[in-house]
Amino acid sequence: xxxxxxxxxxxxxxxxxxxxxxxxxxxxxxxxxxxxxxxxxxxxxxxxxxxxxxxxxxxxxxxxxxxxxxxxxxxxxxxxxxxxxxxxxxxxxxxxxxxxxxxxxxxxxxxxxxxxxxxxxxxxxxxxxxxxxxxxxxxxxxxxxxxxxxxxxxxxxxxxxxxxxxxxxxxxxxx
Numbered sequence: 001x002x003x004x005x006x007x008x009x010x011x012x013x014x015x016x017x018x019x020x021x022x023x024x025x026x027x028x029x030x031x032x033x034x035x036x037x038x039x040x041x042x043x044x045x046x047x048x049x050x051x052x053x054x055x056x057x058x059x060x061x062x063x064x065x066x067x068x069x070x071x072x073x074x075x076x077x078x079x080x081x082x083x084x085x086x087x088x089x090x091x092x093x094x095x096x097x098x099x100x101x102x103x104x105x106x107x108x109x110x111x112x113x114x115x116x117x118x119x120x121x122x123x124x125x126x127x128x129x130x131x132x133x134x135x136x137x138x139x140x141x142x143x144x145x146x147x148x149x150x151x152x153x154x155x156x157x158x159x160x161x162x163x164x165x166x167x168x169x170x171x172x173x174x175x
Contacts (some may be wrong), residue, residue: 059101
């Protein structure tokens with residue numbers, strides 16, 4: 001059986017579907033709905049969905065939002081007003097998903113910074129200018145939509161870093 005390929009287009013569509021979800025969110029129902037919406041031959045699995053960090057973050061943040069904000073959106077008989085409420089809910093969900101992704105990226109950066117420090121690479125070395133042969137705008141274009149590396153676990157990104165003091169630093173250098 002062929003695997004369902006998670007393309008960038010599919011990932012964006014899946015995240016949009018999750019962010020627009022407005023009733024009880026379960027993996028089984030989500031997998032069935034995504035299969036229908038994306039017109040897939042075979043039902044997408046929970047494992048396939050959760051392997052992607054963007055989808056995983058969107059799923060868990062939406063599930064949490066639905067759990068904590070149950071029935072907070074006002075209901076109206078006016079169709080225009082109800083559409084505005086629905087649009088606000090969708091934008092809130094998108095904002096929460098973006099905040100979760102941003103937090104994960106910041107935590108990853110802090111982890112990298114700590115690990116580089118432990119390897120005796122200082123910030124001055126990291127901030128060296130790029131050679132003239134390197135086109136920064138091309139690099140930024142390539143990295144703009146790049147997902148996190150496959151060896152980065154989205155769940156581990158939320159584990160807080162230990163506090164390090166000067167005393168800890170000196171002890172580590174003596175070892």
